[in-house]
Amino acid sequence: MALSAPSTDPQTLIAQEVSHEQTFATFTTSTAWSLGTALRERILSLPQGTRKPALISIALATATSGGVPLHVVFQSATESGTIPDNENWVRRKRNTVLRWGVSSWAMRQKTVSGLAAGATADEIESAFVRKYAVASANGGAVADEYAIHGGGYPIRVRGVEGLVAVVVVSGLKQEDDHQVVAETIREVIAKGN
Numbered sequence: 001m002a003l004s005a006p007s008t009d010p011q012t013l014i015a016q017e018v019s020h021e022q023t024f025a026t027f028t029t030s031t032a033w034s035l036g037t038a039l040r041e042r043i044l045s046l047p048q049g050t051r052k053p054a055l056i057s058i059a060l061a062t063a064t065s066g067g068v069p070l071h072v073v074f075q076s077a078t079e080s081g082t083i084p085d086n087e088n089w090v091r092r093k094r095n096t097v098l099r100w101g102v103s104s105w106a107m108r109q110k111t112v113s114g115l116a117a118g119a120t121a122d123e124i125e126s127a128f129v130r131k132y133a134v135a136s137a138n139g140g141a142v143a144d145e146y147a148i149h150g151g152g153y154p155i156r157v158r159g160v161e162g163l164v165a166v167v168v169v170s171g172l173k174q175e176d177d178h179q180v181v182a183e184t185i186r187e188v189i190a191k192g193n
Contacts, residue, residue, distance in 0.1 A: 002047055003179040006105060006150065010113055013106040021186050023156045024193065027164045029073050032058045034193050035167065036074035039184045043078045043172070046180075053081030054171030057090045058155075061098060061163040070094070073165070082171055089170040093152030095145050097166045104152035104168075105178035111148055124148070151177030153185065 007013050016022060024031060039056050058074040077086075093104040100107055111128045112119060119127070122141060125148070129136045134143040151174060155165035167185070169177040 001042075001045060003050065003176055003183065006175050006179045006182065008109050008112070010106050010110040013109060014102050016182065017103055017106065017154055018156065021189060022182070023158050024164075024189060025158055027155055027157050031188075031193055032073040032165065035185065035188050036076060038188050039167070039169065039180065040076055040078050042180055042184050042187075043169070046172075046176075050172065050176060052171050054078045054169050054177070055082045055086040055090055056167070056169055057094070058165055058167045059094060060165045061155075078171070086170045089147060089149070089151070090168045092143070092145060092147035093149065093168045093170065094166045096147055097152040097154050097168075098163065099146065101154060101163060103150070103154060103178060103182075104148055105150035105174070108148040108150065108174075149177070150174035150179070151181065153178070153181040155185075 036056055036058055043051060043054050056074070056076050056078065057072060059070040059072045062071060096104045096107055108124065111124055111131065115123060115127055125142050126140050128148050129140045129143050134146055136142060137144050151169045153167050154163045155167060157164045167181055169181050172180065
């Protein structure tokens with residue numbers, strides 16, 4: 001099944017992320033397993049040309065500072081072909097979601113919305129570094145600890161303020177990384193999880 005194109009309007013994206021159809025009733029390790037395996041199955045069912053090896057990671061948002069490691073409750077490669085760099089992308093996308101409370105794709109679109117039409121990828125990245133004053137060891141071209149590429153997505157639970165967890169997909173095109181997570185969360189919640 002093909003993916004639909006994600007919105008490029010940051011307000012629409014954020015409204016979708018906090019909507020009832022994107023908010024879990026509860027989120028436990030069993031929920032993480034259901035979501036993670038559903039994501040793996042969905043990615044493996046994508047049409048040739050869209051499908052690529054990907055890393056799926058779900059971590060609770062409980063320990064985000066003080067040197068305490070994150071509690072990863074699900075992680076899986078979809079198939080052979082992922083590389084160690086996928087883990088770095090997962091970490092950076094997760095950091096973006098944890099810091100700003102929205103998807104990494106929404107952060108990208110917020111950055112793009114402040115630039116002239118047709119901005120290059122390099123211009124988008126450096127604008128993000130400047131706007132949010134994040135560390136960049138390479139002179140401001142790319143953030144060291146954050147990534148504004150699709151695939152990092154917040155997990156919310158009804159009645160709980162803030163994020164409960166973060167799910168990240170790394171390996172597809174960035175818009176597909178985002179959309180496969182958004183669509184799969186909606187499907188898992190609709191099934192009663």
